[in-house]
Amino acid sequence: MILVTGATGTVGSEAVRLLAAQHHPTRALVRDPSRVPHSAAGSGMEIVTGDFDRPDTLDAAMRDIDTVLLISPAVPAQEIAVIDSAARQGAKHIVKITNHKASADSPVGRRRGHARVEAHLKSTGLGYTLLAPNLYLQNLLTFAPSIKQTRGFTMSAGDGQAGMVDARDVAAVAAAIAATATDHAGRTYLVTGPELITYTDVAKELGDALGHAVEYRRISPDEHRQAMIRAGLPETVAASNAQVFGLIAEGDAAWLSSDVASITGASPRSLRTFIADHLTAFA
Ligand SMILES: NC(=O)c1ccc[n+]([C@@H]2O[C@H](COP(=O)([O-])OP(=O)(O)OC[C@H]3O[C@@H](n4cnc5c(N)ncnc54)[C@H](OP(=O)(O)O)[C@@H]3O)[C@@H](O)[C@H]2O)c1
CATH class of the missing domain: 3.40.50.720 (NAD(P)-binding Rossmann-like Domain)
Incomplete structure (x- = not known):
């Protein structure tokens, strides 16, 4: 069990x-x-x-x-x-x-x-x-209130690329491995989406799907840290998030693998599919 x-x-x-x-x-x-x-x-x-x-x-x-x-x-x-x-x-x-x-x-x-x-x-x-x-596409849902109210979102990851993955694909890999665990003993799998994405790409794909421009408002990691604290995040969490966003800007999340397809037999979901499936959250 x-x-x-x-x-x-x-x-x-x-x-x-x-x-x-x-x-x-x-x-x-x-x-x-x-x-x-x-x-x-x-x-x-x-x-x-x-x-x-x-x-x-x-x-x-x-x-x-x-x-x-x-x-x-x-x-x-x-x-x-x-x-x-x-x-x-x-x-x-x-x-x-x-x-x-x-x-x-x-x-x-x-x-x-x-x-x-x-x-x-x-x-x-x-x-x-x-x-x-890699980063979950579901993190983008935190932008939804801002996109609804201001047609834009704020982020401090610059032009860093990330192999963002749909958490549904993370779950599919996890379930498949748990069901046949001994076949995967001692292994590490990298779970990514199909493409490297920047937050500029996110803004463009959201804009195309919503039918209006979506602005990516760039701030520095330190400005982001202060904004997260103002929004009520504990200081340590805000500092850690800002640190990771700064690393993403430098290319830290720019990696892909084919492990989702090899474990589940299905291609990982794209940014476009994720947005289509969650469009009402952003509209
Ligand atoms: N977000 C990303 O981009 C990203 C990327 C790579 C890896 N990860 C990893 O993904 C994992 C998080 O996955 P997720 O997004 O599915 O998490 P999540 O949605 O935040 O869910 C956390 C779960 O843990 C439960 N939980 C919290 N405290 C508990 C406690 N004291 N006892 C029992 N259950 C407790 C929560 O229950 P309640 O519903 O009751 O709160 C909830 O079911 C982390 O290990 C993170 O490092 C995240």
Whole structure:
């Protein structure tokens, strides 16, 4: 049986939908049972309530689990708690979402965090598979209110290219690997869309789809950090986001792979498809 954590989130809810549709024995871990994804409710899928900060609830959720699809907000202590519970309860394999540039000496804190979790996972002796996605196209949905109100969005990634990927494709890769985990033991997959995209491309594609110009308003990472703090983000999160946007401007996310097609048998969704599928959010 597969345990999917983060089952109410962007990737987890789609992974749960796919695993339910394919009739794989699956249990969805949620921390609030009133937020069970529609695809899981009524599918016969098991639902379990659990919290990454409460190991007792994780141990209960792990019973009879072979493979864990570990999706979380990527707080290292929480992911380590899930891995330790899996090891205690006899699970065999963890599929973890990580970062392509995770390393112990990364200048980016969240990448050092992923590296710490990876090292811990490898030390347990559990089977593992790492999925390293590029930026999610779903991040563009944060621009929707601004595009509706001002026909533009603000960003600090300059002309940096990114192999942005639809989170639905991340979920499809994750579900396919979780269903055949032993075939993917010890492997790392890079999960990207089909093309390198800049925020200028995003503005143009949105404009074409909406039938009016959409302006990409460029600001510096430091201006962006201050704007995010004014908008209510914690200072550490704003600083980390701005740091990553600055790196993207320098080409840090300009990488592609063919792993989505080789794992799922289908081409990854393009920016144009993502916009068409979410047009009402921007209109
Ligand atoms: N965004 C990107 O561009 C990007 C790119 C590459 C990799 N990633 C990685 O993708 C992962 C995030 O995936 P996502 O977008 O699907 O995340 P998400 O939508 O933010 O979902 C996070 C999930 O974790 C659950 N959760 C949070 N705290 C919990 C707790 N204490 N106990 C149990 N569950 C808890 C949430 O439940 P609630 O619904 O109850 O809050 C939710 O289901 C991260 O590892 C991130 O590093 C993101």
